[in-house]
Amino acid sequence: MTSATLRPPEVAGMGRGLSLALVAHGLLILALSYGLNWHSDSSPAFEAELWSSVPQVAAPREEAPPEPEPEAPKPDTRAQQRAAEEAAAEQQxxxxxxxxxxxxxxxxxxxxxxxxxxxxxxxxxxKDKAAKDKAAKEEQERAKKDKAAKDAKEAKEAKDADAKREAQRQEFLRRIQGMAGGQPNSTGTAAQNAAPSAGWVGRVKGKIRPLIIYADDGAANPTAEIQVTLGPDGRILGSKVLKASGDAEWDRAVLRAIDKAEVLPRDDGRVPPVIILTFRPRE
Structure with a gap:
């Protein structure tokens, strides 16, 4: 079988019927329009109200059902979370x-x-440094004053000692002269001079001088005055400096030489108990 034999047969006069229906409807619309215009009247109209003898309650008006409220938009949780994170970050x-x-x-x-x-x-x-400097300065001034006072005292003591030694020397000389039977500053005519002879003093110094060990630099010629105590046999019992020379080394050298001499020669069989000798490096 072919496809043409399966198709249903076409309806006859379909187009003609549709055209007739459209014409009929058009005529009906024209008739209605003419009827409405023919009965229209422009005279004034009157209104009358009719009252019922028995009051009647009017039926309530039907109210339209309320329109449903629009559904609230659902919050955007992602935007809220982002805003919350931004707010938290800002606070941070x-x-x-x-x-x-x-x-x-x-x-x-x-x-x-x-x-x-x-x-x-x-x-x-x-402030502490200034105080220390002030204290140090005061201490220096005090030390200077003390040293000056000490030096003055030592100078006075040295002067007094020199004066005392000189007095002792003079006293020893007077005693020597007295023991020899003479008087100080005497011009008597005794048979024998009480003082040691000049030659004996030279022999004594001649024995002591070779024993002096001293480095003489030739710059000065200090004089040391030494007191020597002797025994009856001429033995040296002791020695001391009566008047210092100003050169302590020279004074010590003279004292060491006197100690080495031990015994001095007699002066015509006599030996004075005390003798004062002077020594210079160059005589």
Missing amino acids: REAEIAIAKEKKRKQEKAREEAAQLEREKAAKEA
């Missing part, structure tokens, strides 16, 4: 800024306090 930044400012303020305060302490320490050290 503000907190960090506040913490940084507070930390900087504390650091500046600590630096200022450290600088103040350093200034106070420097001022205290300067």
